[in-house]
Amino acid sequence: MPSVNPNAAALAVGIPTAVAGFLRVKYGPTIWQDLVKLNARLSRQKEIAKLIANGTTIIDVFESHVKNHPDKPFILFEDSSYSYEAVDREANQKARFIQQSGAVTCPETAAIFMYNEPGFIITWLALGKLGVKTALLNYNLRARSLLHCIETCETKAVICGKDPHLLDALMEIMPDLKALGITVWVHGRGEDVLPSTVSHFDSERFSSEPVLREIRAGLTINDVCAYIFTSGTTGLPKPCNIYHWRFILTSYNQVSLLGPDDIVYICLPLYHSSGMHVAFMNILRVGGTVALGKRFSVHKFWDDVRKFRATEIQYIGETCRYLLSQPQRPDDGKYDHELRVAIGNGLRPDIWEEFQRRFNIGTIAEFFGATEANGFIMNTDGKVGAVGKYTPFLKSWLDLYDFVQCDHDTAEPIRDKNGLCILVPPGEPGLMVIKVTKSARIAGYRASKEANEKKVLHNVKKKGDVYFNTGDLLTYDKDGYLYFVDRLGDTFRWKGENVATTEVAQILNQFPGIQEVNVYGVQIPGNMDGRAGMAAIVLHHTSNGVIDMKELYQYVTRNLPSYACPKFIRLMPEMHITGTFKHKKTDLVKQGFDPNLTSDPLYFMDTEQRTYVPLNSSVLQKIVVGKAKL
Numbered sequence: 001m002p003s004v005n006p007n008a009a010a011l012a013v014g015i016p017t018a019v020a021g022f023l024r025v026k027y028g029p030t031i032w033q034d035l036v037k038l039n040a041r042l043s044r045q046k047e048i049a050k051l052i053a054n055g056t057t058i059i060d061v062f063e064s065h066v067k068n069h070p071d072k073p074f075i076l077f078e079d080s081s082y083s084y085e086a087v088d089r090e091a092n093q094k095a096r097f098i099q100q101s102g103a104v105t106c107p108e109t110a111a112i113f114m115y116n117e118p119g120f121i122i123t124w125l126a127l128g129k130l131g132v133k134t135a136l137l138n139y140n141l142r143a144r145s146l147l148h149c150i151e152t153c154e155t156k157a158v159i160c161g162k163d164p165h166l167l168d169a170l171m172e173i174m175p176d177l178k179a180l181g182i183t184v185w186v187h188g189r190g191e192d193v194l195p196s197t198v199s200h201f202d203s204e205r206f207s208s209e210p211v212l213r214e215i216r217a218g219l220t221i222n223d224v225c226a227y228i229f230t231s232g233t234t235g236l237p238k239p240c241n242i243y244h245w246r247f248i249l250t251s252y253n254q255v256s257l258l259g260p261d262d263i264v265y266i267c268l269p270l271y272h273s274s275g276m277h278v279a280f281m282n283i284l285r286v287g288g289t290v291a292l293g294k295r296f297s298v299h300k301f302w303d304d305v306r307k308f309r310a311t312e313i314q315y316i317g318e319t320c321r322y323l324l325s326q327p328q329r330p331d332d333g334k335y336d337h338e339l340r341v342a343i344g345n346g347l348r349p350d351i352w353e354e355f356q357r358r359f360n361i362g363t364i365a366e367f368f369g370a371t372e373a374n375g376f377i378m379n380t381d382g383k384v385g386a387v388g389k390y391t392p393f394l395k396s397w398l399d400l401y402d403f404v405q406c407d408h409d410t411a412e413p414i415r416d417k418n419g420l421c422i423l424v425p426p427g428e429p430g431l432m433v434i435k436v437t438k439s440a441r442i443a444g445y446r447a448s449k450e451a452n453e454k455k456v457l458h459n460v461k462k463k464g465d466v467y468f469n470t471g472d473l474l475t476y477d478k479d480g481y482l483y484f485v486d487r488l489g490d491t492f493r494w495k496g497e498n499v500a501t502t503e504v505a506q507i508l509n510q511f512p513g514i515q516e517v518n519v520y521g522v523q524i525p526g527n528m529d530g531r532a533g534m535a536a537i538v539l540h541h542t543s544n545g546v547i548d549m550k551e552l553y554q555y556v557t558r559n560l561p562s563y564a565c566p567k568f569i570r571l572m573p574e575m576h577i578t579g580t581f582k583h584k585k586t587d588l589v590k591q592g593f594d595p596n597l598t599s600d601p602l603y604f605m606d607t608e609q610r611t612y613v614p615l616n617s618s619v620l621q622k623i624v625v626g627k628a629k630l
Contacts (some may be wrong), residue, residue, distance in 0.1 A: 028623030089208035094126035114161035133215030140561035267293025317346025333360030367569035391480035403430030492521030513543035
């Protein structure tokens with residue numbers, strides 16, 4: 001929780017006229033709105049602090065809702081409705097199945113490998129009732145990346161969804177899982193024939209009576225509850241520690257937007273912090289209803305919103321653009337139950353108003369945050385393009401966010417002669433940093449001290465202070481509105497997924513004949529899905545400058561999720577590096593895949609021919625006019 005000067009409470013109420021006039025002159029005409037926001041923040045922090053002091057977990061919150069309104073719909077999925085009591089009873093059955101198996105116990109870890117479905121939530125609740133930590137696996141991962149995520153959390157069991165694609169992914173690494181002694185269950189009844197190496201997660205014969213809280217009594221609010229994976233800025237996906245207090249804290253992110261009568265439609269994956277933290281935890285805390293979409297479908301999206309009578313939807317920028325690209329329908333913006341809020345991040349200003357107007361959305365709540373960050377900010381004012389508001393008054397009392405100059409090649413802050421960071425003025429992009437305090441802690445990764453230290457900055461504004469490095473460029477205007485600019489360093493975003501360039505490079509480096517790889521993101525003209533992956537490759541001298549592009553295509557598609565596969569390849573005679581032997585990216589990004597800017601051979605990922613083809617003028621034209629499949 002962000003720290004607040006306790007004297008701020010006095011400012012929010014009963015301010016004398018003279019003081020009020022002084023504040024208005026000093027901080028501007030929005031001072032009264034700022035005071036209201038500050039007062040609400042203080043009240044929220046007081047409520048959160050009380051829950052944390054009492055050791056209340058999000059599982060306790062759910063069970064209180066079961067007791068208070070058992071028949072209320074909790075989950076809507078396809079044509080089915082699941083009440084709070086029905087979900088709780090099935091979660092109790094699953095908890096007893098897990099308990100009897102002995103495969104995983106408190107405080108060990110089990111992984112969930114599922115699409116969005118009731119079974120995901122029910123399994124998560126069952127594990128939580130037992131005090132078992134959950135590793136939330138990205139269902140796009142395959143091979144080495146998937147195994148890494150399972151292994152790094154010391155996972156004892158994996159609960160897999162029934163979809164054959166998920167089971168196939170696990171079967172690819174089954175010898176490794178068995179060697180590690182990991183149990184694999186497939187969700188659902190034992191009706192289907194399964195490979196001998198997996199078992200059915202069939203719990204129907206077990207009691208549905210409440211699971212005693214004493215089973216998890218040894219846990220504290222400061223213990224890890226779950227692991228959510230993030231690309232971070234280096235290496236393979238890293239598990240971010242989600243403590244019990246963190247779920248309570250993030251469940252208040254939408255305190256001003258959601259109430260118990262709301263229905264939130266979630267079709268973004270629950271393994272992401274956006275789906276789990278921002279949407280699910282918030283609707284769970286208020287005792288509302290969650291409507292699940294298995295995956296995002298541009299064709300089913302609004303039909304689902306209407307069918308479920310959703311009052312809030314969740315988005316990432318790319319989903320908004322996909323929805324706008326569809327032909328207009330007579331029922332656009334018309335709902336049986338009024339849709340009030342759309343919450344998410346990445347909604348670009350050029351389509352913001354069109355999206356809001358066409359689909360008749362009252363509030364666009366654009367936010368900025370990160371799984372491992374110690375702060376969260378959201379724009380509820382309707383300011384187009386903004387991710388939040390941090391006025392001079394709020395800054396003077398909270399002193400939480402700052403924006404500093406940085407080197408775009410290294411993503412490191414630029415220091416002055418005293419070794420301190422240099423703050424940027426309004427209108428100038430800066431690296432966003434968030435102050436670390438006792439109440440605004442960094443959850444960190446389940447990783448080495450060195451890996452965690454990379455996200456920390458020391459001596460930012462004064463000697464001895466500590467800040468979280470978001471790795472993102474933001475800017476702010478004179479009124480305090482914040483705007484996202486770009487992602488720095490080794491991570492870029494493509495089709496709603498963060499891609500760690502070092503992870504992709506590590507995979508490519510294992511391909512025969514490749515000596516060195518530099519991976520980065522490039523913009524596609526007219527395409528707003530983020531940045532497409534491009535890999536600059538130096539071949540080993542033993543390859544004689546030849547690489548089999550068809551085999552390379554097969555290799556990357558087998559070892560990487562589709563969004564992480566490089567769409568472009570550039571063969572270089574040598575790699576450009578900095579004085580500290582780091583890969584230079586800036587010039588490569590600027591040159592992109594334009595053959596007019598380089599004489600190096602360029603290739604494009606052709607999914608129809610299933611190979612990388614030379615990027616000639618005709619291929620380039622298809623890409624530029626949007627006819628090439630990306």
